Amino acid sequence: MSTPQGARQRGKEGSKKRGTTPNPDGSTAMMNGHAAENFDKLKKAGKEAVTNEWDYKLALAVITVLAFVTRFWGISHPDQVVFDEVHFGKFASYYLQRTYFFDVHPPFGKLLFALAGWLVGYDGSFLFENIGDSYVTNRVPYVAYRSMPALMGSLTVTATYWIMWESGYSLPACIVAASLVLFDNAHIGQTRLILLDATLVFFMALSVLSYIRFYKLRHDAFSRKWWKWLLLTGISMSCVISTKYVGAFTFFSIGVPVIIDLWDLLDINRKQGPLSLPDFGKHLSARIIGLIVVPLLMYLFWFQVHFAILSRSGPGDDFMTPEFQETLSDNLMTQQAVGIDYFDNIAMRHKETKVYLHSHPDKYPLRYDDGRISSQGQQVTGYPHNDTNNLWQIVPSQPLEGPGHRVKNGDIVRFRHLVTDNWLLTHDVASPSQPTNQEFTAVGAEDANGPRLNDTLFEIRIENGKPGQEFKTMASHFKLIHFPTKVAMWTSATLPPLPEWGYKQAEINGNKNLVQSSNIWYVEEVPGLPADSPRLIKDEKKVKTMPFMKKYFELQRAMFFHNNALTSSHPYASFPIQWPFLLRGVSFWTENDTRQQIYFLGNPIGWWFASSILAVFAGILLADQVSVRRGVDALDTRTRSRLYNSTGFFFLIWAAHYFPFFIMGRQLFLHHYLPAHLASALVAGALVEFVFNIEPADLAGFTEAQLQEAKKGSTKTQAQQGVRGRPVRERIAGQSLLATWAASAVIVAVLIWGFIFFAPLTYGRPGLSVEEVNARKWLNYDLHFAK
Template sequence: MATPQAQGVRQRPQKETAGGGSMKKPRNDIDSSSGDANPMNMNANVAETVEKAKQAGKEVAQKDWDYKLALTVITVLAFVTRFWGISHPNQVVFDEVHFGKFASYYLQRTYFFDVHPPFGKLLFAFAGWLVGYDGAFLFENIGDSYISNKVPYVAYRSMPALMGSLTVSTVFWIMWESGYSLPACIVAASIVLFDNAHIGQTRLILLDATLVLFMALSVLSYIRFYKLRHQPFTRKWWKWLLLTGISMSCVISTKYVGAFTFFSIGVPVIIDLWDLLDINRKQGALSLPDFCKHLGARILGLIVVPFLMYLFWFQVHFAILSRSGPGDDFMTPEFQETLSDNLMTQSAVGIDYFDNIAMRHKETKVYLHSHVDQYPLRYDDGRISSQGQQVTGYPHNDTNNLWQIIPAAAMEGLGHRVKNGDLVRFRHLVTDMWLLTHDVASPSMPTNQEFTAVSVEDANGPRYNDTLFELRIENGKPGQEFKTMASHFKLVHVPTKVALWTHHTMAPLPEWGYKQAEINGNKNLLQTSNIWYVEEVPGLAPESPRLIKEEKKPKTMPFLKKYFELQRAMFFHNNALTSSHPYASFPLQWPFLLRGVSFWTENDTRQQIYFLGNPVGWWFASSILAVFAGILLADQVSVRRGVDALDTRTRSRLYNSTGFFFLLWAAHYLPFFIMGRQLFLHHYLPAHLASALVAGAVVEFVFNIEPPELATFAEAQLGEAKKGSTRSQAQQSGERLTGRPIRERIAGQSLLATWAAAGVVVAVLMWGFWFFAPLTYGRPGLGVEQVQARKWLNYDLHFAK
């Protein structure tokens, strides 16, 4: 597989394909096709040649009408299947609770946090803005009514439905531009057109329609660009290069799995550049400066421009979300100070030594807590503890969460402000014990240190050094004041250099610890899970000058600093999505469509929306992937054994064009096997689209191919005829012996077989779509027997009893 070439047999004169094939010559141009044109007759035949070229051009234009007509019909059907009944249900469905809510936050300019980039969500906000919606509804719960809350939900849903419809057209266009026959184009497009999963996902306020459309447009744009490789640096060449980069940027600006599309396009780009570097290439060697121009153009069009566009959407994101909102907690205090109405900025209070404070973990929200109970003598694995007083994480506000902050060095009087970098100690207010950590393994993690509390005698005596901690404010300046809410900090033990730590993935303590969170010392000081903050300073007198607030204006922060901070938070929380979900699935299940996802149910009408692909289409496409792999293996084995079963043009198309589609599938599927986050069936939709392209290509390969032995026989007979004949006689003899009528008859039969195969495939796809349509559109409600009839595999459908 070198490049996404598109060479091969078509049943019409054809334009240059993505593989670089030139215009197919008229069948009666024997001299030209044989490569043995007669110079003596060249001038005499000029008029005839021009006339033939005109006729060929007319034939191409006429023949293109069948493709245009098919594209029109398929596009209309795509709009019908995506938009039909789009107003049902008039309730919040599945993840509309997230992406509809984000659109409302944009319209309210309220800062929120999400693990996905902003482009797809901005499109939904744009749809709401177009219809004049103010974003008052926040999509809190699945099943909430759109009608009673006056939400223009049809406008929201129309955005992905439009993109889902255009995706079907783009699939057809990809096949057409790649030089495939009309039946192959129809098969590939129909697999997506009549797929219940693509329809179901693109009729709701979800991101996948944007992701899949721009992934398809990336492929189409690159094929168009590649076909212009013999016209480098022309306006069209630049146009399709830049459109490729822009489309890929839109993919990764919607979800980070768009990186798979960059890889899919990047591989053929690198191979193409490697070919351009070859000094012995058939089309002529490039000078090193010319090669550098090609390299620079691709870097500009496929890396620089996409990255700048990607940054642009984040700039728009920050510019719109200027008000404080639910996403504040995910960001640093410095970031939060750039938002208006930020509670942290308004409520921050300076902390003095000897204040009583409650320290809260940023990620898990548990308070640093202690009580009179001690660690057991032995843990479940037999390790011995210190039997010191327990220090745990407690999720509720309680007096046992209060600690008095004490300076390490003696200070006279009160009113000394705590600052960044200070050495501090902590006294538990209720039990009068002092916080420390030491070289004893924690209850569940032998690699981490145990936190405990000791008496004042020990704390001020032999254990004094063990009670010393350095206060490190995140991104704080030397001497910066320590404040409630505004100062996120790490508490680093001075002697052992471990940080006060807990984590949401740790199992709670056993019964002896009252199922509370474990607190221990983490040796990795760089982890963001080491961060804590002080929620309040209880007991301050109302007249305290520390409670007097001055009106503060939002601060500014450089764009790149905000961008990198948000990127770190997005990647961290995306990787943290490891909790179980009842409808989560494994990548191995996706190609076989072993289970789906329940999106919405209504008990009274027995209606339900169950996210499920068309099993017929999925199984067909998945089996074709296996067939394609088998074909490549068989061809390689045959070649190794000296049997050349394929002609050059067929093999080129098989490896380069179909191979490119197969790479597209693998790149959008296989990486999920190494992911640890929650995964669902919708993650397979881009790969499923690629499998549809492979299916259309393989259908043509199987049913629409000229037998290579016929071509070999024809060439041999033509050679024999030339030995003892005149030129004219050789042509006539060759035409008779090569069996041109036979070849045309076989080509016609081959095309007929391809149409028959395509017709069967499309008919079965339509039946599968219709049979599962009630689960896709959410109506009509099905009886018990009807539901059970659709439980082909492990489909956990509702109302089956």
Template sequence: MSTSPQGVRQRQKEAPNGKKRTGGTTAMPTTDSSSSDGSLMNGNVGEKIEQVKQKGKEVVQRDWDYKLALAVITVLAFVTRFWGISHPNQVVFDEVHFGKFASYYLQRTYFFDVHPPFGKLLFALAGWLVGYDGSFLFENIGDSYVTNKVPYVAYRSMPALMGALTVSVVFWIMWESGYSLPACIVAAAIVLFDNAHIGQTRLILLDATLVLFMALSVLSYIRFYKLRHEPFTRKWWKWLLLTGINMSSVISTKYVGAFTFFSIGVPVAIDLWDLLDINRKQGPLSLPDFGKHLAARVIGLIVVPFMMYLFWFQVHFAILSRSGPGDDFMTPEFQETLSDNLMTQQAVGIDYFDNIAMRHKETKVYLHSHVDHYPLRYDDGRISSQGQQVTGYPHNDTNNLWQIIPSEALEGLGHHVKNGDTVRFRHLVTDTWLLSHDVASPSMPTNQEFSTVPVDDANGPRYNDTLFELRIENGKAGQEFKTLASHFKLVHVPTKVAMWTHHTLAPLPEWGFKQAEINGNKNLQQSSNVWFVEEVPGIAVDSPRLIKEERKTKSMPFLKKYFELQRAMFFHNNALTSSHPYASFPIQWPFLLRGVSFWTENDTRQQIYFLGNPVGWWFASCILAVFAGILLADQVSVRRGVDALDSRTRARLYNSTGFFLLLWAAHYAPFFIMGRQLFLHHYLPAHLASALVAGAVVEFITNIEPPELATFTEAQLQEAKKGSTRTQTQQAEGVLRSRPIRERIGGQSLVVTWAAAGVIVAALVGGFLFFAPLTYGRPGLSVEQVTARKWLNYDLHFAK
């Protein structure tokens, strides 16, 4: 199936000085093939094109209806997004995250988040523009903005502005794609009166940015595609670069923006494949010319977007120059680039025979042991070593202390531990020695058990099992081992496994006191093998080891910082697998089976419940099924020799509406293979795409085209090609094929389309108003009113 957005309209306008301008709209021919003078069917191609353009001026002059509708829709979008935006004057749902991040930017304090920085930087910009200092950290849902003097309306106005403009862009996409005014209104109204789009864009959340730039990417690509017969012109380059810039803004907000790259990448690849065809209608391209087309798209849709994406990370690093809560996610080398970093200030060199407390970097549990032993048999029947337990313990305790011992005898004290040293560990309280051996761990038969043995065994037959190599992450040979600053892996010398635990591991049973399991991991490359020494207790206060030299903030190459942050972001994003009471599965989203509780206030019985407009969601989902049925029916008919559609209608159905369907599928299907937490708001980009499909299919169903009009363009085009040069033929195709549908549908069909659009919009308005109290958080509803809105047993508050 071709997915290029066919059927888009190109119109030429007259500039105020009377000169023609090639941008914007292109003149369209009228569709009356029975014109008395038959001018469109006579004369050479140049004359026909001029006549078409002259007749198209009438179309341009009649564009006032589209412009008026766009203006009305835009005003309504601003009203629905900004109405009562100051309510509630409390922190709502994930504002605790993104409001906090904006404050960290304003304080220049380093933080960590799984999303790229662009959307969060916009919130910080809003705060900076109104002179806010970022002193409030959005700690808890329900905290008062008024009491803490937060300019929250300015923050919320940023996504509300983008949410309102999204509605206008949806209308514009349909307009540029050549659909009739009723179809444009239907598509825009599905987004305009959708409670989910409104609710998500009135709060300090990232989705408004994501959805707006996703829509702008589609619009700019359509504008670029319309100029395919004018390659390498200024406007061609403008819309190509704008497509890349908008796509970059999407992926710079959330990584699901990669779905937008795929959506546009597919038709771009198909377009390039067509350009490579030596038998293409417009004539073959030489390989050097094809290379130019390929290079232009690589630059505009890959290189420029990636450079912009990197730019926002550079801004991110430049602003966040002070130590903060994100330090723990980064390596010591990265942390040394931040001012006021506690690790840099408090790091202490570790000597042999020091007592140390080792802590796992990710789970933050201490390496711990106690007098209890592993049971003889585990629940699955496997036999253990019955050795002393080694576990992960979340609290500071004397059983967390281990003495670090050299593997070979050293004279005196004061010998520094260094990277690459082979060391041993004595558990201080029980006077036993840490080891690992070829015995399966309690819960993972593939991993080795960690245990401890008495000193006689440790210095006798089990000596080799107590040897561990100390590998400092990104450390140099002979680098000094320090508290906090040295993140390390402890690799068992005989078996080459790394000491490991993980937050996904179930805690040990009762015999292990529900503590974390520690075992040996054969995959040495995993980041979850990393530990650090939190402290060295017992150092004399006057020890020269505690004297701190004034240290300067170090620098680190940008790309090294970028790749380190990328690894951490992807790892922690994939680790978001814990359950959430309002998480939902992708199969539930198109049917709007459940929403998310954002905010409640018991005294007034007010609540904000994130939920779409059921009328719009169910209608759009049904239309997707109808469209699939239409495509199937057409294919079966063609296979049986029944050609029910003319070539133009079929091309439009498969190419333009098919492109919108691809957009929907690309933003929806990938969520089925994700293992992380998912919520209803993840469907918003796909819902916007389904609105475009709905508008297009409504027009297709209600458009009953007279047969003579259906064949008019094809016959006219064939006549125009006779005796014409290739350039003239291309010009004729570009003008004649871009005739808008609204100029070729009959008056009766137009009435049907308007009637259908009116019914749909009325239903959308009704659904929006009925659920508006849950979207705006007021007024409070009685038990009966709440119960009336539990259409699919939505888990609303105050239903009793």
């Protein structure tokens, strides 16, 4: 499983000088006469292979044409917004408008959509607000948008075939692997819409292909082609992770064989001769540059492009700090920020959940549901709507002379609730739902200005603020730290709402972890300021600058936090255990009048075949290991090497792109399995060859007695076929190749039938009758118009 050692170089050896053989460092060594003779045979065989590869090339051309036909056919239908096109089409429009937005995915895939819109001269005026909105009415060049993923989806099929071809598999094996992707309804459906997965899967396949080409040049190290394919591997992997963070799985898939390959190069007893430590250092450095440094620089480059384009204020502002927002033109925060004075009445709002700090006369109950006793103090909660109960007067901790004293970063302050005239307080009493956090409450003036004064003291701590910096509305994101106990005022979307006694409002409590970003609040407004107040006079604000890496790390933190927060339920979410068996799909689009629908679903026959092949492969490996342990060597060296190294490499890719999803807590959907499905198609093609095909070289391990026995036992058959004089090796190889072709033809035919049967759900037309819909309701496919 370490490296794709099944890869062959067809005809490449023919270009070497007679009598020499390449060493790993690119040098050559003299061969003895017998070796030279063998090399001549190899060179001749290589030339013949090149001459005979017209069949591979013809099949590649046919498969590529079919890929374009299946992906582009009827791409203009439907002429409405479909499923997640509401997100990625919107993001492309924001790029074209240069309006800042926020998304949990890196920018590369979305930039490609923006490029498609820019190339056709679109201005991005349509914002893809709702599924079903008309593209025609709003004059959106949606076909240009959809053509970008359709192009990459088509080339993914080509790359799949090319991977098998470069890995040295027979033509039937290449066709089976490519057909599993070519005629898969899920790959087709996902690559005909404005979605990111086509980009992800294409560059994942290109990464695998580039690495195989690079590995095949291991005996020509540091040549131009060696460097070319090394760098292409790194660039392709960078494009994967620059589209979605699950691209890290591709880095792991390639990284494992690279590390094992380096470990083999370090071996002083390697067959090709030992490498000196300086030479090994060159190999190590080259891989670090090609597979780590270059991908990292490219990844950062796309974020630089992202920041450079999105220069105007937009809907993504709220996810960023005030310092970041000040780098955007037309930012409302910088335009509307008002300095806060002591004794102002302010409304504080939580940055992430957007609830206001709220209180009302009701008390906490004596006992909570778990039997714990509360302070029975006045409730302090989070309320999502603007209300007079959200107003708090900010009061200095020490008396001040005269009005107009500005609140600043680091000040110790107190808060008086305007409606109830009670004072904000937290103390060493457990909160309603979290025994580890402190309860927030409000107490009367007698306690607040007497024995409990210290419990009402809070520090204003502005995020990234300088000492003495002015505290402003909107512009100052801050943490409110309780001065005596050092807990932060906190709430979270993950907290359960309060019970009926708390009117289902959000719980506010004291968080001991001060560094959490969910501790951040801001002041939305200072109500009641007169229109002629000098505090409302704004100087013209200049757009500020911010170092790229600082912007990058801030955006990364926000992206990872919100990606992990995608834990809410979704009617079409599914679990990883369901994906290989295609137990359910996703409804993308429906139209009641025509009874048309797009339902995201793979070709069940192809998915079940590929999944069963994965189990067969694991069983073969287990059986082989048990046989070897018992002294029965059922496989020759070449076949075992191909099985473990080449097919094992494909299996590693599948596992790396599948099993990590089991430990994710976010929403997951069937489309997350598409990269793993492509890898399973590669394993399936390889296993078809393993099971059915025996090449002449595979018969080298047969003893002459075994071959004669096979010849005697098949004399009658030879006579009937008129091939009595044909060598036994060629006859057996021919029969096995015929069996491989027959098996492959059956597999492809069944795949085509499954594709055509489910095509109306993939292309969204024609509309199906009730009987036709029910005929396709396999397993748990919750199709529309079934009655």
